[in-house]
Amino acid sequence: MPTEAQLQDYLAYLRFPSISADPSRRPDLEACARWLARKLGAMGFEARVCATDGNPAVLARRSSARRGAPTLLIYGHYDVQPVDPLALWRDPPFAPVVRDGFVYARGATDNKGQTLAHLLGTEAWLAAGHSLPVNLIYLVEGDEEIGSPHLGAFLRERAAELACDGILVSDTSMIGPGRPAITTGLRGIACLDLTVQGPATDVHSGVFGGAIANPAVELARLLAALHAPTGEVAVPGFYDAVRPASAEERQGWRDLGTVNADLLRGSGAPALAGEAAYSAIERTWIRPTAEVNGLTAGYQGPGSKTIIPATASAKLSFRLVPDQDPDDIAAKVKHFLCDRASRAVRVSVAYDHGGQPYHANPDTPLARAVRAALAAVFGRAPVLVREGLSIPVVAAFKAVLGRDTLLVGLGLPDCGAHGPNESFPLDHLDRGIELHQEILRRLTA
Amino acid sequence: MPTEAQLQDYLAYLRFPSISADPSRRPDLEACARWLARKLGAMGFEARVCATDGNPAVLARRSSARRGAPTLLIYGHYDVQPVDPLALWRDPPFAPVVRDGFVYARGATDNKGQTLAHLLGTEAWLAAGHSLPVNLIYLVEGDEEIGSPHLGAFLRERAAELACDGILVSDTSMIGPGRPAITTGLRGIACLDLTVQGPATDVHSGVFGGAIANPAVELARLLAALHAPTGEVAVPGFYDAVRPASAEERQGWRDLGTVNADLLRGSGAPALAGEAAYSAIERTWIRPTAEVNGLTAGYQGPGSKTIIPATASAKLSFRLVPDQDPDDIAAKVKHFLCDRASRAVRVSVAYDHGGQPYHANPDTPLARAVRAALAAVFGRAPVLVREGLSIPVVAAFKAVLGRDTLLVGLGLPDCGAHGPNESFPLDHLDRGIELHQEILRRLTA
Numbered sequence: 001m002p003t004e005a006q007l008q009d010y011l012a013y014l015r016f017p018s019i020s021a022d023p024s025r026r027p028d029l030e031a032c033a034r035w036l037a038r039k040l041g042a043m044g045f046e047a048r049v050c051a052t053d054g055n056p057a058v059l060a061r062r063s064s065a066r067r068g069a070p071t072l073l074i075y076g077h078y079d080v081q082p083v084d085p086l087a088l089w090r091d092p093p094f095a096p097v098v099r100d101g102f103v104y105a106r107g108a109t110d111n112k113g114q115t116l117a118h119l120l121g122t123e124a125w126l127a128a129g130h131s132l133p134v135n136l137i138y139l140v141e142g143d144e145e146i147g148s149p150h151l152g153a154f155l156r157e158r159a160a161e162l163a164c165d166g167i168l169v170s171d172t173s174m175i176g177p178g179r180p181a182i183t184t185g186l187r188g189i190a191c192l193d194l195t196v197q198g199p200a201t202d203v204h205s206g207v208f209g210g211a212i213a214n215p216a217v218e219l220a221r222l223l224a225a226l227h228a229p230t231g232e233v234a235v236p237g238f239y240d241a242v243r244p245a246s247a248e249e250r251q252g253w254r255d256l257g258t259v260n261a262d263l264l265r266g267s268g269a270p271a272l273a274g275e276a277a278y279s280a281i282e283r284t285w286i287r288p289t290a291e292v293n294g295l296t297a298g299y300q301g302p303g304s305k306t307i308i309p310a311t312a313s314a315k316l317s318f319r320l321v322p323d324q325d326p327d328d329i330a331a332k333v334k335h336f337l338c339d340r341a342s343r344a345v346r347v348s349v350a351y352d353h354g355g356q357p358y359h360a361n362p363d364t365p366l367a368r369a370v371r372a373a374l375a376a377v378f379g380r381a382p383v384l385v386r387e388g389l390s391i392p393v394v395a396a397f398k399a400v401l402g403r404d405t406l407l408v409g410l411g412l413p414d415c416g417a418h419g420p421n422e423s424f425p426l427d428h429l430d431r432g433i434e435l436h437q438e439i440l441r442r443l444t445a
Numbered sequence: 446m447p448t449e450a451q452l453q454d455y456l457a458y459l460r461f462p463s464i465s466a467d468p469s470r471r472p473d474l475e476a477c478a479r480w481l482a483r484k485l486g487a488m489g490f491e492a493r494v495c496a497t498d499g500n501p502a503v504l505a506r507r508s509s510a511r512r513g514a515p516t517l518l519i520y521g522h523y524d525v526q527p528v529d530p531l532a533l534w535r536d537p538p539f540a541p542v543v544r545d546g547f548v549y550a551r552g553a554t555d556n557k558g559q560t561l562a563h564l565l566g567t568e569a570w571l572a573a574g575h576s577l578p579v580n581l582i583y584l585v586e587g588d589e590e591i592g593s594p595h596l597g598a599f600l601r602e603r604a605a606e607l608a609c610d611g612i613l614v615s616d617t618s619m620i621g622p623g624r625p626a627i628t629t630g631l632r633g634i635a636c637l638d639l640t641v642q643g644p645a646t647d648v649h650s651g652v653f654g655g656a657i658a659n660p661a662v663e664l665a666r667l668l669a670a671l672h673a674p675t676g677e678v679a680v681p682g683f684y685d686a687v688r689p690a691s692a693e694e695r696q697g698w699r700d701l702g703t704v705n706a707d708l709l710r711g712s713g714a715p716a717l718a719g720e721a722a723y724s725a726i727e728r729t730w731i732r733p734t735a736e737v738n739g740l741t742a743g744y745q746g747p748g749s750k751t752i753i754p755a756t757a758s759a760k761l762s763f764r765l766v767p768d769q770d771p772d773d774i775a776a777k778v779k780h781f782l783c784d785r786a787s788r789a790v791r792v793s794v795a796y797d798h799g800g801q802p803y804h805a806n807p808d809t810p811l812a813r814a815v816r817a818a819l820a821a822v823f824g825r826a827p828v829l830v831r832e833g834l835s836i837p838v839v840a841a842f843k844a845v846l847g848r849d850t851l852l853v854g855l856g857l858p859d860c861g862a863h864g865p866n867e868s869f870p871l872d873h874l875d876r877g878i879e880l881h882q883e884i885l886r887r888l889t890a
Contacts, residue, residue: 021748082750088646146748173652187651191749200713201533204863205736206632206834207618209764210728211708213718216737216759217672223665263656267753268645273658273789283655291650292661293752298739299760303466303591304636304797305527306762306835307738307863308712314661315744317751319654344718352749389651390751418649418752 002430006120007098009039010429013078013112014096014105020055020079020146029055029142032078036140043123045138052150055079055142059158062122064132070165071135072366072443075393075405076115077144077171080107081418088420102423110417113424114170114410114432115140121436128437133444137164141393144171147191147353148392155400166366167397168439170432172387172409176262177425180374182367183407185285185386186394188320188357190330194222194337195313197346202298202307209308213344216297219312222337222347226290226316231275233290233318235336241323243359245286253281256383266414284388289319290333319388326354355392360404366443367406373438374408377431382408408435447875451565452543454484455874458523458557459541459550465500465524465591474500474587477523481585488568490583497595500524500587504603509577515610516580517811517888520838520850521560522589522616525552526863533865547868555862558869559615559855559877560585566881573882578889582609586838589616592636592798593837600845611811612842613884615877617832617854621707622870625819627812628852630730630831631839633765633802635775639667639782640758642791647743647752654753658789661742664757667782667792671735671761676720678735678763680781686768688804690731698726701828711859729833734764735778764833771799800837805849811888812851818883819853822876827853853880 002010016032019025033049033056040047040060047060058078063069083093083106091097096105103113122136139162141151155162172183198215199208228234263280264272274283283289293316298309318329334349341347361367362384374382387407394405410432416422447455461477464470478494478501485492485505492505503523508514528538528551536542541550548558567581584607586596600607617628643660644653673679708725709717719728728734738761743754763774779794786792806812807829819827832852839850855877861867 021746021750023747082744082746084744084746085647088755189651189751191751198712198714201861201866202530202864203712203861204834205734205738205762206634206729206764206832207858207862208708208712208714208729209736209833210719210732210734211717211725212712212714213716214736216740217668217735219740220665220668220737223662224669227662263653267643267648267653267657269643269653269657269789270791271658271789272656273787274655280656284651284653287655289650289655290662291654291659291751291753292665292742292757293650293750294743294745294754295661295664295740295757296745297737299527299529300739300741301466301527301529302468304760304762305466305738305863306634306636306736308736309739310533310864312737312740315749317650317749319651342718344714344716346715387651388654389649413652416646416648417652418750419647419755421646 001426002433006433009120010103010113010116011096013116014107015094017094018079018142019082020143021082026055029079033058033142036078039119040138043126052154054150057142057154058138058140060138061135062132063135066133069134071137071163073137073139073162073164073167074118075167075169076140077111077142078140079142079145081145085420090421098426101426103426104421104423106422108422108424109411109415110422111171113429117410117429117432118170118436121433124433125437125440133440137162144393147355149353151393152396152400155396159400162401164401164403166364167403167405168408169391169394169405170408170410171391172407173411173413174409175256175383175385177412178378178380180378180380180382181385181409182362182371182382183387183409184360184362184384185322186358187388187390188324188326188355189390190318190320190326190354191352192316192330192333193313193350193352194316195311195348197311199308199310201310205306205308212308213342214308215345216309216312218342218345219297219314222340223292223314225340233288235332237332238288238329241325242288243322250282252384253279256281262413285386286321288321288324291317293317319390320357322357322359324357326356330354355390356395358394364404369442370406370408370439373435373442376438377435446871447878451878454565455548455558455561456541458561459552460539462539463524463587464527465588466527471500474524478503478587481523484564485583488571497599499595502587502599503583503585505583506580507577508580511578514579516582516608518582518584518607518609518612519563520612520614521585522556522587523585524587524590526590530865535866543871546871548871549866549868551867553867553869554856554860555867556616558874562855562874562877563615563881566878569878570882570885578885582607589838592800594798596838597841597845600841604845607846609846609848611809612848612850613853614836614839614850615853615855616836617852618856618858619854620701620828620830622857623823623825625823625825625827626830626854627807627816627827628832628854629805629807629829630767631803632833632835633769633771633800634835635763635765635771635799636797637761637775637778638758638795638797639761640756640793642756644753644755646755650751650753657753658787659753660790661754661757663787663790664742664759667785668737668759670785676718678733680777682777683733683774686770687733688767695727698724701726707858730831731766733766733769736762738762764835765802767802767804769802771801775799800835801840803839809849814887815851815853815884817887818880821883822880
């Protein structure tokens with residue numbers, strides 16, 4: 001279990017309502033960044049809160065005493081997802097509570113708990129009187145949950161200062177409790193807003209119903225057309241750039257066995273669904289998707305309101321795999337939707353943001369040290385997996401700094417990231433702190 | 446133009462935010478009912494605010510001095526539709542303003558303006574020293590916009606007290622400015638709520654996307670299946686009970702000419718749509734429809750939130766024509782939706798309320814008096830039309846009191862009923878007051 005001081009740091013960090021999607025939370029994000037910089041400063045780092053065109057980024061560096069020591073950059077994000085629907089939270093999302101060995105709060109896993117485990121690991125390492133075997137850079141940003149729109153520019157502007165030999169990120173999941181993993185692939189993303197406009201205002205469905213198109217019906221038609229009956233995405237050219245996984249990779253994943261059932265249990269859905277030719281984990285790891293993240297139209301209050309709504313809109317996101325390109329997919333989707341739209345409505349498609357998919361080499365010196373450290377801490381060699389989520393910054397690191405990112409998740413598949421009642425096991429905070437020191441120990445040797 | 450006192454009565458009536466769909470507005474509905482009863486009391490009516498299982502109904506009676514005089518019941522409703530989206534209102538919906546001869550407020554047309562025209566007509570008739578040629582009953586209810594769920598019971602309980610020779614309702618539209626109409630047919634309605642449940646809570650679309658069904662996608666599929674590509678409703682048996690309009694009726698409507706264009710202009714939609722075999726007015730008058738009145742799923746705030754929503758829901762309403770039955774249609778729709786639902790989600794369909802379609806005889810003594818009065822006031826004989834909207838109480842009057850209802854609309858097709866910036870021409874208030882007196886004059890003769 002973590003020490004009382006470590007736990008208090010964690011709870012303090014979780015109390016900042018640092019929702020990057022909500023512009024009114026800007027002061028909370030700034031306060032959270034200052035808290036982090038103060039913490040790193042107290043650990044002997046040269047730590048700054050750096051302005052960006054979005055929320056500030058925290059950048060901290062502490063050099064190794066060893067001449068010519070390699071540099072390790074640890075990346076995380078202090079911003080979090082929105083909290084609605086708030087009514088489904090058992091406790092207020094920014095008043096963290098500890099219950100049965102878990103901490104419940106927005107950001108508990110994604111990404112405050114995982115980032116802080118590294119920080120507290122460095123703190124413990126230094127407190128024990130060890131010296132750093134590597135120059136250590138912490139970069140913790142505040143725009144990850146809205147697609148890191150300004151981090152590329154930030155990396156380019158400070159490329160010299162951020163030059164490193166490898167990057168470590170803990171923003172992914174383990175296979176399950178006690179089953180460590182290193183993630184070699186991530187899905188990318190393309191987010192779009194689709195709006196269907198019909199009458200100029202909401203109109204009476206008795207007076208106009210039957211004679212004009214209903215935007216909510218037209219929206220449903222467009223969304224229903226996104227998938228073929230087989231579950232595949234029906235947008236022409238959508239799969240053109242998909243690189244198939246090797247037979248060897250797919251065999252490795254078949255050995256994971258219970259992951260399918262775990263995944264299902266974690267969601268509470270009545271049954272698994274998706275492309276029949278792939279296992280459940282393959283559907284989330286190596287297959288692209290089309291999802292509707294939100295729907296808005298007409299009257300949503302109690303009772304009924306007999307209108308034809310003026311507009312109906314959907315938030316869409318497409319998870320992408322190597323070598324799909326978000327801009328290319330966004331253009332194909334936009335063309336597909338506009339092409340199918342009825343002339344009796346006006347359809348607009350806005351491309352919100354995109355992130356590249358990623359695939360990395362797990363056999364670098366840093367990767368070997370991390371794999372050995374994971375095996376030591378968890379008593380079990382990590383499995384080489386992929387993850388279905390998107391971390392746009394990983395592609396940016398590759399493009400700007402020319403380095404691979406090692407993804408060492410400490411979360412659990414059912415931790416509720418992005419949903420209500422997000423949680424993180426205190427044991428994983430503790431093992432994360434230990435893991436960080438094991439990595440430093442192995443890099444010392 | 447109405448007198449200053451008449452205008453002030455109208456504005457006072459419009460200031461009550463009497464939204465029946467919103468339970469928190471109950472005190473405003475009660476205050477509105479008391480205001481109406483006081484107004485009728487001051488006109489020499491025996492007026493009461495009557496409790497129902499919903500919002501109270503105002504019931505007022507003033508007998509004719511003539512022995513054996515027939516009884517005319519005038520029905521209206523003081524409740525109004527919800528006001529969202531509030532942002533689209535030019536003025537606050539319950540702070541009526543007069544601009545360019547129009548009054549803008551929620552309820553201006555539907556139904557406060559039209560009901561009040563009759564009240565003020567009675568007031569003016571009595572103020573001029575005339576005696577009533579008929580026993581006059583006013584029944585103004587507070588639950589019309591939520592389907593009049595308690596009015597049937599109210600009518601049955603007070604059937605003797607409400608016994609009458611004919612019913613007059615102004616809750617429909619004219620063909621256009623200066624073109625009076627009497628409505629002989631109304632569409633009925635069946636309102637349902639459709640909810641699709643997937644995961645137990647919103648889950649991360651990166652972690653789960655591809656392996657579980659997305660409720661918003663499944664909802665879209667179900668909604669898209671409601672219509673055939675030809676525009677017809679695809680629910681099996683939906684059209685079984687539809688009584689075709691006569692060739693004579695259809696010929697009469699073809700002569701209305703510009704109504705198609707007026708209808709389109711009134712909605713602001715880019716083009717008309719619907720069943721090719723019918724004209725635009727026929728699609729709204731004699732053809733049933735399936736409409737989506739609202740959509741709710743997942744994240745609807747600024748930016749993006751990459752979740753698979755736990756639930757997605759739609760508010761559905763089906764406009765019905767003679768001789769469709771709302772309960773039968775609701776059952777068929779429910780079966781259709783549940784039958785088509787994926788086993789990877791849970792689908793529930795709740796039947797909210799229904800109202801019977803209606804068709805009436807326009808050749809009764811009351812109808813002849815009203816047609817003559819309309820011709821006198823507007824200088825043009827009224828057209829016998831149908832309307833696409835639903836007034837469930839009309840079917841209840843027929844069933845309980847055994848009397849036809851004469852629908853004499855004073856609204857305009859583009860008055861914004863149920864939408865933002867609802868309006869009513871002051872001239873129509875004035876002509877309505879005059880019309881009411883013309884009817885009494887003809888019934889006196």
